[in-house]
Amino acid sequence: MGQIKVEKNVGGIEGLAVITPTVHGDDRGYFMETYNENDMKEAGFDINFVQDNQSSSTKGVLRGLHFQKHFPQCKLVRAVRGDVFDVAVDLRSDSKTYGKWYGVELTAENKKQFLIPEGFAHGFLVLSDEAEFCYKVNDFWHPNDEGGMAWNDPEIGIKWPHVTGSYPGNADASGYALDDGTKLTLSDR
Amino acid sequence: MGQIKVEKNVGGIEGLAVITPTVHGDDRGYFMETYNENDMKEAGFDINFVQDNQSSSTKGVLRGLHFQKHFPQCKLVRAVRGDVFDVAVDLRSDSKTYGKWYGVELTAENKKQFLIPEGFAHGFLVLSDEAEFCYKVNDFWHPNDEGGMAWNDPEIGIKWPHVTGSYPGNADASGYALDDGTKLTLSDR
Ligand SMILES: Cc1cn([C@H]2C[C@H](O)[C@@H](COP(=O)(O)OP(=O)(O)O[C@H]3OC[C@@H](O)[C@H](O)[C@H]3O)O2)c(=O)[nH]c1=O
Numbered sequence: 419m420g421q422i423k424v425e426k427n428v429g430g431i432e433g434l435a436v437i438t439p440t441v442h443g444d445d446r447g448y449f450m451e452t453y454n455e456n457d458m459k460e461a462g463f464d465i466n467f468v469q470d471n472q473s474s475s476t477k478g479v480l481r482g483l484h485f486q487k488h489f490p491q492c493k494l495v496r497a498v499r500g501d502v503f504d505v506a507v508d509l510r511s512d513s514k515t516y517g518k519w520y521g522v523e524l525t526a527e528n529k530k531q532f533l534i535p536e537g538f539a540h541g542f543l544v545l546s547d548e549a550e551f552c553y554k555v556n557d558f559w560h561p562n563d564e565g566g567m568a569w570n571d572p573e574i575g576i577k578w579p580h581v582t583g584s585y586p587g588n589a590d591a592s593g594y595a596l597d598d599g600t601k602l603t604l605s606d607r
Numbered sequence: 608m609g610q611i612k613v614e615k616n617v618g619g620i621e622g623l624a625v626i627t628p629t630v631h632g633d634d635r636g637y638f639m640e641t642y643n644e645n646d647m648k649e650a651g652f653d654i655n656f657v658q659d660n661q662s663s664s665t666k667g668v669l670r671g672l673h674f675q676k677h678f679p680q681c682k683l684v685r686a687v688r689g690d691v692f693d694v695a696v697d698l699r700s701d702s703k704t705y706g707k708w709y710g711v712e713l714t715a716e717n718k719k720q721f722l723i724p725e726g727f728a729h730g731f732l733v734l735s736d737e738a739e740f741c742y743k744v745n746d747f748w749h750p751n752d753e754g755g756m757a758w759n760d761p762e763i764g765i766k767w768p769h770v771t772g773s774y775p776g777n778a779d780a781s782g783y784a785l786d787d788g789t790k791l792t793l794s795d796r
Pocket residue numbers: 471473481482483484485540541542558559598610631638639640
């Protein structure tokens with residue numbers, strides 16, 4: 419039926435895509451297909467998603483950056499409530515854009531979805547008071563296979579929006595924080 | 608990993624199930640797997656979902672009852688925001704419980720999911736000011752194949768909760784309303 423708008427290779431990184439579904443509004447509210455295997459195949463994405471996840475987090479929470487080493491996951495991510503800044507870092511050893519990152523604001527309102535192929539680190543920062551985040555993955559969770567990298571790794575240099583204080587760039591100050599439990603202070607937007 | 612609780616054959620209707628995922632809460636909020644193909648297979652459900660839908664509706668909106676005639680859909684439904692009363696009606700001609708209905712309250716808080724096999728009519732009534740509803744289906748949308756039945760069909764006799772006025776039972780009064788655009792008046796809960 420072709421109900422998606424697809425922006426391919428966003429940020430000049432091959433394989434990263436931003437997908438926007440068609441929203442059918444009426445008196446009752448709205449309806450949208452948030453995933454359609456045929457539409458995805460037509461767009462060139464033949465992916466077998468096997469697990470769906472949902473997390474809820476408060477403002478300033480940064481989940482990530484995560485990846486699985488031997489069981490890499492392709493992810494299709496979106497916000498169902500609130501706003502997040504979502505980031506993928508290219509860790510594909512054979513990639514021309516190895517080490518490059520791309521970020522996109524995903525909100526319940528813009529309904530954008532971010533497609534992140536296997537071989538990337540992924541994470542997101544919650545910009546609204548609360549955010550509910552949903553995503554599909556094409557391989558199961560392998561806790562012992564998980565890898566993490568610092569959200570503020572100076573060699574990657576991700577520009578997380580609205581973060582106040584010594585960040586970014588001030589890697590000396592407090593060192594940089596790996597992974598879980600990171601909660602940042604955000605300025606007003 | 609076995610992260611779901613499964614209640615099978617709810618309402619005495621074979622194949623209907625209520626599924627509750629494990630919620631992992633922590634300082635940041637929570638995380639849950641809302642779908643895991645392996646867990647489902649272990650529970651005896653080998654279903655190939657190909658499309659995900661999301662709709663938003665205001666209080667009193669009743670979406671349904673719908674089914675596809677030649678391309679029946681198995682559905683796995685849940686509320687991601689607000690509360691709905693979700694109903695399935697057994698229309699399987701060879702079923703011992705043909706014509707029987709079962710309803711369950713699905714809320715963002717109870718995180719329950721309702722698994723409805725092929726051969727059922729399905730619909731839901733929004734009980735909260737707004738509700739956001741997500742579901743997976745195992746066949747695509749075939750608009751020309753759609754069937755509908757009245758939410759207040761007296762032969763089925765669904766007891767929709769909190770509905771005020773001439774309903775239920777008063778089928779004489781205004782006749783009964785088929786399908787789309789139904790908006791009911793609800794009493795306080
Ligand atoms: C990823 C995952 C986690 N869990 C459990 C383990 C913990 O009890 C709880 C939270 O796990 P975390 O790894 O801390 O979750 P989170 O920080 O949200 O990580 C996720 O967010 C960023 C995503 O990039 C990444 O895929 C995923 O690891 O959920 C599961 O049961 N299944 C899973 O698939």
